Amino acid sequence: MTSPLVIDARNISKSYGKGSSTFHALKDVTLQVAPGESVAIVGKSGSGKSTLMHIIALLDTPDSGSLSFNGRDALALPPKKASELRNKEFGFVFQQFFLTPETSVMDNVTLPLKIAGVSPRARRERALAVLRQFELEDKAASNANDLSGGQKQRVVISRALINEPTVIFADEPTGNLDSATGAIVEDTLFQLNRDRGITLVIVTHDEDLAARCDRQVFIRDGVVVPSGAGVAAA
Amino acid sequence: MKATDLVGSAARNTLRSKLRTTLTVLALFIGAFTLTLTTAVGAGVTDYVTKQVASLGADDVFIVTRTAGDTTEGPRAYDPKTSSASSATGGPALPGAGQSDPMTEADLEKLAGISGIFRVDPVQAVAVDFVQYNGGGQFELSVNPTSSITRADLLAGAQLSESSGTRELVLPADYVDALGFADAQDAVGAVVPLGITDVLGARHQVDGTVVGISQESLLPSGGGANPAMVSALAEAQSAGIDTGPARYPLAVAYFDPALSSAQVSDLQESVAAAGFGVQTIQDQLGVIKTVIDGIIGVLNAFAIVALVAAAFGIVNTLLMSVQERTREIGLMKAMGMRAGKIFALFSLEAAFIGFLGSLIGVAAAVLAGSALNAALSAGPLSSLPGLNILLFEPGAIMGIMLLIMAIAFISGTLPASRAARKNPIDSLRYE
Incomplete structure (x- = not known):
């Protein structure tokens, strides 16, 4: 591979609980994501895909395995650096x-x-620019609770975008939306992936959504399996 | 996250659940209100007593008497130079004066010889018969001969001058009407005659200028006269006859006002060791102050109990809030907010609740207290002019607000640390 991997996770294992009640959420999972790629992690609930x-x-931290982000060892990062990286x-x-209830769209986005310590003025400008893309500019002062489902998820995407991230992690992004609004949100995510080269990692059990990604990784009982046969939700 | 953003977010988060915040603030309000009022009562009464103390004597003097226990065994031999007749009845009521032997010139010399004592002034006892103005009615007046070392709580005019050659008087406020003056200001500058009977029974009048009118007080100290006036009265009283060795009921000993209280008590002990009875003005009012402090302490304890109850209210409110906002906390952590900042955010929310409660409580207490003060001064406490039962001191109010905010902040640390310890994964899964 010519360009370094954005995410290079090797032999990841994670278990919960002790003794006879130990639950192995992930067993020796390896996942590599190249820059600008869109990857779907597909599996039933409890398969380990969210973990x-x-x-x-x-x-979260694995029990064993290695993980690097843009070629840097992510597990060796001190908590402060790890927080900064996420931010x-x-x-x-x-x-x-x-979305935080009783709080304006602007504050949510x-x-x-705010966590990064950007000045209020710069925050506002960036937020308005992002909201404009999603035609939510006029909703900036609205209470986040008063929006429709589709608007809410667009606010969430605006929030995810505001720091101009390298990777967007989406956990069942369309799970709470009807198919029409879900499609709009999907289009938005893939457009960002295409136009700006933002790497997408989507966790889903929706085969249609997974099919739109460049690559699908199927997980069953904590193990990566070769194909989707019988893996996605029936 | 920047500090300003933390404070702003904390304030906004607090105002998000209005009912819960209001109820928590209410509990603190009660504590703040009570504490402000009790502290104000303490300050008001202490201020009043302090004024009374000042009206009874300065800080840099001892009131010195001869202790009765001074005598050697058996009757003492008579010495015309030093011996003086003991008075069984005692002198006029003087601050600091016990029933004691009079002091003689020899005593004064001995006293002045003690290191640390700058100067000794004997106090001449004078028994004034009456005071009169402009041919009006004659009224009894007791003159406090040590009044020149005191600072009267003045209604009008100026303090007595110790060094002035002019004969000066300070009259209590209730003489203003009786003597026929229009008001206190009118009396200042008037020349009034004092009637005095000499040792031979002849009556004399000594004129004095009224320089000030003193407030009626809890601890009446009579009229005041400066040394010039007292010696004029004493001269008239003695009728020019040598009545034997000079004798004084008491003496005033001056020391360096810069001495610390420990040095003052050392000096007091050395004077006492020389065979004198010695008291500072503070000694006499110390008991009263102790009683007042005790009462205020009990009242403050009630307020603190209210605040402790309120503190548990804050803990409870914030624990609920942390529970309710689990996902919000998880999200903030996922987005890179450090645990320390989460802790700070929730602690600040508690402090903000404390700020609101204390601000509203203190403001309400000042408003209610000022109204109460006016009502009390006009009504039940009108016989004690100069007493403001509630005295609001900016320093004390700031102190109360800081105390309450500190209590709130400390109460917030338990919920805040719980919030900070939350695992982002569990928080995000939380339904």
């Missing part, structure tokens, strides 16, 4: 939106920049 995403997004390089899109 894998959490580990490669540095939200600067990653964008997150979650199924349940995770600017949260990553």
